[in-house]
Amino acid sequence: MKYSSTQTDNGFHSKNVALLQSLLSIGTTTACYFIALYLGHVKLWPPPMISDCGVHPPEKFLFSIGLVCAAFLMFLFIWIVESAGKIYSSRKTAWLLGVPSSIGLMVLAVCNCEDYSVIHDIGTAIYFVCFALWCLAGSFKELNLTREKTTKWVRIRQVLCIVNVIFGLLMGFFLLKGYDSTTWQVATCEWIAVFAVEFYLATFYWDLGDEYIVKQVKEY
Secondary structure, three states, X not given: OEOOOOOOOOEEEOHHHHHHHHHHHHHHHHHHHHHHHHOOOOOOOOOOOHHHHHOOOOHHHHXXXXXHHHHHHHHHHHHHHHHHOOOOOOHHHHHHHHHHHHHHHHHHHHOOOOOOHHHHHHXXXXXXXXXXXXXXXXXXXXXXXXXXXXXXXXXXXXXXXXXXXXXXXXXXXXXXXXXOOOOHHHHHHHHHHHHHHHHHHHHHHHHHOOOEEEEOOOOO
């Protein structure tokens, strides 16, 4: 909901959810990569798939916990931006595409790619496809804004959305052409697509500003 910037009693700034979700996802995947690299669980080159950084202990525990929390924040974030009107897609689009993407992220975090490969792949596909479509729906709606309402964050999101879609499609193309997931082409596309998504979410930290507050319930 929208409030004045000084009205923060029993609530918190909505923008913090966007930033926290982005930092948690990026921080978790990056930390797991360096832990796995240090312990010899992955190689420096070719770069590993993100999921390969969450297979072995101890990094797999951080991978699951961090991304499950990130998935919950993504779910909360989708509700926030819909209620704030800061992404120009219908509520039906948010619930049909945005919410499944957060569920897909949770599934791929809990079911690692070696022990539960089929379930993990299903979760990954849902996360990538649904979130890319959700971003596209919002970005194309934003293209119809008047010049007065088109901010720099709208433009930045459009660029990040295009980057995500391009590298997501490239990853799918390489896989369909028979490239193994251990090849640098597939892994590089995945890392770029995921980071584009997270930076896309992070833009709402500045776009929402201080005027949007999530109110908490207070009993008297």
